[in-house]
Amino acid sequence: QSVLTQPPSVSAAPGQKVTISCSGSSSNIGNNYVSWYQQLPGTAPKLLIYDNNKRPSGIPDRFSGSKSGTSATLGITGLQTGDEADYYCGTWDSSLSAGPVFGGGTKLTVL
Amino acid sequence: EVQLVETGGGLIQPGGSLRLSCAASGFTVSSNYMSWVRQAPGKGLEWVSVIYSGGSTYYADSVKGRFTISRDNSKNTLYLQMNSLRAEDTAVYYCARAVVVAETNWYFDLWGRGTLVTVSS
Numbered sequence: 001q002s003v004l005t006q007p008p009s010v011s012a013a014p015g016q017k018v019t020i021s022c023s024g025s026s027s028n029i030g031n032n033y034v035s036w037y038q039q040l041p042g043t044a045p046k047l048l049i050y051d052n053n054k055r056p057s058g059i060p061d062r063f064s065g066s067k068s069g070t071s072a073t074l075g076i077t078g079l080q081t082g083d084e085a086d087y088y089c090g091t092w093d094s095s096l097s098a099g100p101v102f103g104g105g106t107k108l109t110v111l
Numbered sequence: 112e113v114q115l116v117e118t119g120g121g122l123i124q125p126g127g128s129l130r131l132s133c134a135a136s137g138f139t140v141s142s143n144y145m146s147w148v149r150q151a152p153g154k155g156l157e158w159v160s161v162i163y164s165g166g167s168t169y170y171a172d173s174v175k176g177r178f179t180i181s182r183d184n185s186k187n188t189l190y191l192q193m194n195s196l197r198a199e200d201t202a203v204y205y206c207a208r209a210v211v212v213a214e215t216n217w218y219f220d221l222w223g224r225g226t227l228v229t230v231s232s
Contacts, residue, residue, distance in 0.1 A: 002155050035218035037156075044205055044222040045148075045156065051212070056220065088156055092215040097172045100146075100209075100217050102156040 003028060004089055004103035011109040012079055020074040020106045022089030028101060032092040034072040036065055039086040039105075048087075049074065076108070084110050113137030113221060115206045120226030127196050127230075133189040133206030133223055141184045144209040146219065147191045149202035157202075160191065161209060174200075196230045203227050 005023040012018040024030065036049040047056050049065035052072065064075045072089055089103040119131040131147070147159040160170045160180040168180050179192040189206055208221040 031215070033212070033216045033218070037219070044224050045207075045219070046222065047218060047220050050210070050218040050220070051216070090156070090218065092217050094215060099169065099171060100158040100219075102158070104155040 002104035003093055003101040004091065006087075006089060006103035006106045008104070009107045009109065011111055013111050014079050014081060016079050017075065017077045018079060018108065019076075020087050020089075020108070022072040022074070022103050024070050024072075024091065026070060027095045028070075028091050028093040029067065029072055030070040031094065034065065034067050035090045036063075036072075036074045037088045037090065037102075039088065041085070045088065079110050081110050084108055115208070115221060115223035117204065117206050117223045117226040120204065120228045122229045122231065123196055124232050125197060125230055128192070128194045129196065129228060131191040131193070131204055131206075131226060131228070133191075135187050135189065135206075135208075138208070140182050140187050140189055144211050144217075145180075145182065145189045146207045146209045147180060147189075148205045148207050148219065148222075149200075150205070150225070151199075151202040154202075159204070162189070193228070196228075198230050201228060201230045 033051050037045040038048050039045045052067040053065040062077045086105045088105050093101040116134045146161040162168050162180045177195045181190045203225040205225045206223040207219040
């Protein structure tokens, strides 16, 4: 059971837009920054978004992040077949067992 | 090229020990916050441990007292010593560089390809 809750799967057609939600609480998302990671099949995770909405160099502006209250959202526009991957949100959790935490992951299927 | 390469995974019996290594290139391990993150088969990511640039170490409750993170500055390499291994420790173990903007603002900007640890009799 992950601390952060993500939908197990989302799907959309090529060229369309999709959003992936990440729900937490005041001990994590509500008071800390959120990051997002893309994990292509059989590969290591890759940083997509940090500080809620910033993109590392090389990440296209088709990827965006936002946060409101205790939830965060990853948006992907102009979907491509190469975007098919698992996506994870992450943040710091300030509860008794403080440390970095992740969501359970969302599998994106580009139909 | 900036990269991380993990080695040392394998099949180990419950109760056994294993040491993972993570060789870094293109940057200095000792100047960064370095972590281990694991992923059980078909599951999500779980943070395991971190070593700060100053040398302080921290662990997830699930591995505290059994795992030890360390580094060899001369080899620019990160390690994870895993003792008293359990079936639930079975996972791909990733080495990752953590960017710590503030005490509670972390993210992982560089990941290795991972090494698989299987704990089974």
